[in-house]
Amino acid sequence: MKRILLPAGGAVLATGLLAAGLAGTAQAAPDWATDPLANNNAAAVSVASYWTDSNNAALKSATAYYHDASATGWKSGGGYSPDGKPGAVLPTGEEKVVATKVKNINLPKNIGKVFWTDKQGKNRWASGASIQSKYRNLVVTAAHNVYDTAGTGDAEVLKNWVFVPGYYQGKTPYGLYVGKTAWTHYDFDVYEDYDRDYAFVTVYNGIFSGGKKQVTEAEYKSFTGPKWVEEKKTQVTKEEYAKWVGTTGNIGEVVDAVATQTTGPDDKRGVYTPKQVSKIDYYKAGQHVGGPTVVKPGAQAFSETIVASKEEAEKYAKENHLWWVEKDSKTGQWLITRYYVKQWIIPGSEAKYFTKDNFFFIELSKDAGRLGDNVGGQGFAWNQKTGQAVFVFGYPEGPHPDGDKPYTGITPKWVYGKTSGKVYVSAAQKIEEHIGVKGALTPGADGGPWVLKYNNNKRLGYVNGVTSQFGDQDGNGRYDLITSAYFDGETADIYKKAANVWSGRIVGPNGELYK
Numbered sequence: 001m002k003r004i005l006l007p008a009g010g011a012v013l014a015t016g017l018l019a020a021g022l023a024g025t026a027q028a029a030p031d032w033a034t035d036p037l038a039n040n041n042a043a044a045v046s047v048a049s050y051w052t053d054s055n056n057a058a059l060k061s062a063t064a065y066y067h068d069a070s071a072t073g074w075k076s077g078g079g080y081s082p083d084g085k086p087g088a089v090l091p092t093g094e095e096k097v098v099a100t101k102v103k104n105i106n107l108p109k110n111i112g113k114v115f116w117t118d119k120q121g122k123n124r125w126a127s128g129a130s131i132q133s134k135y136r137n138l139v140v141t142a143a144h145n146v147y148d149t150a151g152t153g154d155a156e157v158l159k160n161w162v163f164v165p166g167y168y169q170g171k172t173p174y175g176l177y178v179g180k181t182a183w184t185h186y187d188f189d190v191y192e193d194y195d196r197d198y199a200f201v202t203v204y205n206g207i208f209s210g211g212k213k214q215v216t217e218a219e220y221k222s223f224t225g226p227k228w229v230e231e232k233k234t235q236v237t238k239e240e241y242a243k244w245v246g247t248t249g250n251i252g253e254v255v256d257a258v259a260t261q262t263t264g265p266d267d268k269r270g271v272y273t274p275k276q277v278s279k280i281d282y283y284k285a286g287q288h289v290g291g292p293t294v295v296k297p298g299a300q301a302f303s304e305t306i307v308a309s310k311e312e313a314e315k316y317a318k319e320n321h322l323w324w325v326e327k328d329s330k331t332g333q334w335l336i337t338r339y340y341v342k343q344w345i346i347p348g349s350e351a352k353y354f355t356k357d358n359f360f361f362i363e364l365s366k367d368a369g370r371l372g373d374n375v376g377g378q379g380f381a382w383n384q385k386t387g388q389a390v391f392v393f394g395y396p397e398g399p400h401p402d403g404d405k406p407y408t409g410i411t412p413k414w415v416y417g418k419t420s421g422k423v424y425v426s427a428a429q430k431i432e433e434h435i436g437v438k439g440a441l442t443p444g445a446d447g448g449p450w451v452l453k454y455n456n457n458k459r460l461g462y463v464n465g466v467t468s469q470f471g472d473q474d475g476n477g478r479y480d481l482i483t484s485a486y487f488d489g490e491t492a493d494i495y496k497k498a499a500n501v502w503s504g505r506i507v508g509p510n511g512e513l514y515k
Helices: 020-021 041-061 185-191 217-222 238-243 279-286 310-319 371-375 487-499
Strands: 032-036 087-089 111-117 123-131 136-143 159-165 177-185 199-203 206-215 227-236 251-255 261-264 273-278 302-307 334-341 344-346 353-368 379-382 389-394 414-416 425-427 431-438 449-455 458-464 468-470 479-485
Touching: 032 185, 032 487, 041 111, 041 123, 041 159, 041 177, 041 302, 041 353, 087 227, 123 159, 123 371, 123 389, 123 458, 136 371, 136 458, 159 199, 159 206, 159 371, 177 185, 177 487, 199 487, 227 238, 238 251, 238 353, 251 344, 273 279, 279 334, 302 310, 310 334, 310 414, 353 371, 371 487, 389 458, 431 468, 458 479
Parallel strands: 379 458
Antiparallel strands: 032 177, 087 379, 111 123, 111 159, 123 136, 136 199, 159 177, 177 199, 206 353, 227 353, 251 353, 261 344, 273 334, 302 334, 389 414, 389 449, 425 431, 431 479, 449 458, 468 479
16 A cells, blocks of 8 residues: 655645555554543543533633653763654644735644643643544643653553643633543553653544523433522511521521620720610719719719600609609709710621522533534654754743743743754653754643644644653753654554544533533
C-alpha cells in the first residue's frame, strides 16, 4: 500500500485518506495502552455534571497544574534515528481568515484546556488540542495530563477529565467534551517513561448549556443532568405560619424572640428608656434629701406631675394602689404624678415567622456535536527531520524558577522556533531522547501542541510534538527551553488506533443527559 511521505519543503504535506496515510508506519508491533476515563454514558454524565453544575463553578475553581519536572540537569545527546519513513495526516476544518498586511499570528481555535481532578480532590488544568481523526473526536496532550504520576509506576488515570477548546474564564464557547478513553504508550502507562509523554484521548460529543427551566419536584428528581433548588422565604404572621406548616409538605422557619437586656449608660448598644415605677420604688432609687419631690441631683429617679380631671386622678390612684388622690391646695387642680427610674436597655425582638417555598430548576443541555466539526483538527506528522520550524501553543501560567510570573494562563500564548538537531537527556525524568525548542513558556502550557508548517490564514498545520518539560539551560532562574517526546512510528501506531474509535453522544433529545 502506498506510503504518504512528508516533503522536506513546501506548504502542502501528504494527501489521502486517514487509513491510507497511516499504513506506512513502523513495522514493529506498537507498545500501546488504553485506559478508560469515562467509558460509559453514566460515567460521562457524572463528569459533565461535575463541571457544569452551578454555572460551571468547578471549571472556574480549577488551577494550573505545575508539573514537578526539574528546570536544570538537561544534557545534549546525539542525533535522532527515526524508526521509519516520515508520514502525515492532513488537518480538517479549514478556517477562513482574511490576510492582512500586518503579520499577526492567528491563534487556532482548536487549542484549549484539559481539566481534571487530582488525588487531593483539587481541580486542575493544562493545555491540549483537537487533532484530526476518523470520527472528529480526538484530543492530543501530554501523557502526564492524563495520569496522576507519583514516580512509583502504574500511574492512575485522572478523574473528571474533559477538554474545553477556546476556554476563557468559565466560558465554553465550543462546548465541553468529556474524555472517554486515553491512548498512550505502554512505557508511560507502566513505567512513567517521559520519552513517551504524549496521549491521544477520544471524547464524546460536546455539550452546551441550553438554559434553565423551572419544573415540578417529580420532574426534578427524575432529571439527569445539572439541577438545583432555589428557596424563597416570606415573613408572615404567627397565625399564617401555623396555617402554612399545618399543610402537609410545607416547611417554614421561626426566628426566636430575643429578650430585652438592661445595661448601663456607658454601653454604646444601650438605648435610654426610662421605666415607670411605683412611688415606693421611686423613693428607693431617688436618694431623697428633702420633701417628697426633692431629689438629689444625678439620682437614678425622677418624677413628673400633670394636671388631670378628678375622675382621671381617682382612676390613676386606684390603678396604682394609692389610697389618696392628690389635689393642689392653692389652685384646686387635680394632679397625677408619675414616677420613673432611669435605665438603658438593649432592645429585644419578637419572634418572626417565615414560610419557605422550594422552586426546582434543571439545566437543559444541547448536543454540541463532534469536536472536529466545531473547531477542526490539526494534522498529525511523525518521523520528521529535526531543525524544522514549529509553533508551540499553550496556556502558560506558572512562574519561572526565580519566581517571576509573566503569564496569567487566561489566554493562549505561542513561541516559534526550530526543533533541536540533538536529543535532550534528563536522568531525573527518565528522558533520553527529547527534542527541544528555545522558548520561555512556563507550566500550564504543558500538553500544548507543536505545530509544523502552520498556515496562519487557515490556522492549521501538523502536530509533531506536545510540550512535556521546561528547562533552564543557562541557570539564570528563567525557563529558556521547552521539550517534547519525538513523534516516531510507534507514536503514529498509537495515534492510528485512537483515531479510528467512535465515542458517541451524551445529550438526549429533550435536553437531558443520557444515563
